[in-house]
Amino acid sequence: MLLCRAVAVELEVTKELNSLLYSVESAYLNIVREVAMYAVANNVTSATQLQSLLYRKYRLEYQDLNSQLVIQAIRQAAQIAKSFVERRRKGLVHKSYPEIKTVSIRFTEFTWNYEEFVKSVAPVRLELSLPSGRTEVWLRPHKHFWQYWWRVLTGEAELASTLMIKRRLNRWYAVFIFKLKPRQEVPQRVVAFDINENTVAVSRIDIIATIDKIADWNRRYLMPELYSIRTDFGRLARRYEAIRNAIIEKLKPGFALPNGKYMNITNTREYRKRVKHLRESGRKVGRVRHVASELTKNPSIIITEELGEKPQDEMISDLESGGLRHRIKQIPFKALEKTVEDKALERGSKLFHVSSYRNSRVCPIHFTRLESTDDWHTLQCPLGHYVDRDHASVMNMAWKTTPEAWTKGVW
Known part of the structure; x- marks a missing residue:
């Protein structure tokens, strides 16, 4: 290909x-x-x-x-x-x-x-x-x-x-x-990423640094590097929603009906003339490419969740907040996944998908069910420590690619 x-x-x-x-x-x-x-x-x-x-x-x-x-x-x-x-x-x-x-x-x-x-x-x-x-x-x-x-x-x-x-x-x-031609390179890292509303959580492990002799010499390399890439997809959707609403309110007086109601402003030519100059899609494309370039800097084994055909519809099916539903709908899950896969082939990396079952609900250290706290992003392990939901998700994705994951009986 x-x-x-x-x-x-x-x-x-x-x-x-x-x-x-x-x-x-x-x-x-x-x-x-x-x-x-x-x-x-x-x-x-x-x-x-x-x-x-x-x-x-x-x-x-x-x-x-x-x-x-x-x-x-x-x-x-x-x-x-x-x-x-x-x-x-x-x-x-x-x-x-x-x-x-x-x-x-x-x-x-x-x-x-x-x-x-x-x-x-x-x-x-x-x-x-x-x-x-x-x-x-x-x-x-x-x-x-x-x-x-x-x-x-x-x-x-x-x-x-x-x-x-x-x-x-x-x-x-x-x-x-x-x-x-897709490059054939020896992977140097294992990278797992999870797409959220405003960030992309990343777990990165250097393969060479985890070899037995090097790991015995310096134990700190056994711990994965956990960090987040800021995308602000949700904030971007909220900002442009406010801009579009302001345009609608400005145009309303010119499209009033005799009964006191208004025409559908979004179907008018004047509305489309103003909205077409907004750069929402261009800003999304730039951020998607930035994330893809960051994840594929070196030849790696890249791991992510199996999203399905329409991930946004599955996520918003149980939500009541209209604003949150709109923000999730605007997150380019499939576009980001496709761009990462395309860039991975160009730079000699491979993309693998794992199940999304309980990735952010299980402790990646003790494999126990995490309990909720006052903070939605912070969960508590029954054995006494706190776990970031996003970091737990990417670490559990990496676990699912190993044979030991099946022996835990959690997945």
């Missing part, structure tokens, strides 16, 4: 090149829009059928455009139409046709110098097939690009033949797709 990574590199664009790229983008976008509307209206979502029906028309209409770009525009429109039809079937869209505002221009290996680019040791330029013919474009590579290019040179990755050119804030970028 290969892992895909996309890296965007800015292009050095002159005025002439900028006008050429704009003309290609305009023609490409028009083809995608028209083909997508035709596919949805006539219920034809097959790229092969759409190409046989419409290729000749657009080839004659846009004669300066490379034929491969016309084909890629039709195929991209077929993907958009297929996704739109599926979402409409599920009731997720309420329009009659897909609304396409921007596109990424797809250049196949026939429309850019892929073979010469791959053979280069330090590529800093590429050639694109534009209306004026083959045009040379210089790149502005950065550290992230060179890191993946070094993997290509060492045989750990491959460069995909499809290149995407996209415009963002009047700047042009080339998006390269790297296909990485």
Whole structure:
């Protein structure tokens, strides 16, 4: 299984090149829009059928455009139409046709110098097939690009033949797709993590430090390192909920009904215009990636709970507090687990799942049932010591991967 990574590199664009790229983008976008509307209206979502029906028309209409770009525009429109039809079937869209505002221009290996680019040791330029013919474009590579290019040179990755050119804030970028081979490394640590509302609890044990001779020499390495990574997913959800409520209250006077009630503000265009500028999803993505990078710094055996398909629904089924239900619903459990698994494969780690049964309710030292205290996060062992609920959970996860766990008769 290969892992895909996309890296965007800015292009050095002159005025002439900028006008050429704009003309290609305009023609490409028009083809995608028209083909997508035709596919949805006539219920034809097959790229092969759409190409046989419409290729000749657009080839004659846009004669300066490379034929491969016309084909890629039709195929991209077929993907958009297929996704739109599926979402409409599920009731997720309420329009009659897909609304396409921007596109990424797809250049196949026939429309850019892929073979010469791959053979280069330090590529800093590429050639694109534009209306004026083959045009040379210089790149502005950065550290992230060179890191993946070094993997290509060492045989750990491959460069995909499809290149995407996209415009963002009047700047042009080339998006390269790297296909990485999962690394095979000897694990150095055992890491267990548990996702909570505002933190991720982590238990880390160094495998080499727990070997008998080293452990006899220094006993402190036998104790796992317990710490938390702050994510503030719950606080973030509470903050953005307050912002959305403030927007609703501000818009209410303009949507009052004669009977004294109000329209559903969340379905209005004015509400969506204000909410789309909020950065809640972007902040979540950044924190998820930070946690994944922290957990996979070294090749490790990573352990976590089996969450199921919809972990949020299972957690909120018995809760009465609407605010707590909303905060738990906004925690990206599956996204964080998927990102950790993906990053683990890239860095030579392995992810394992264990049962979630009684992980935070059993003492990881004496294997007795913990008793509740005044503090929800602090539990008491019947043998006289206190245990942090999150630390007990991650330590018990690590226990469940050993053969001794089954002999305890607790699980």
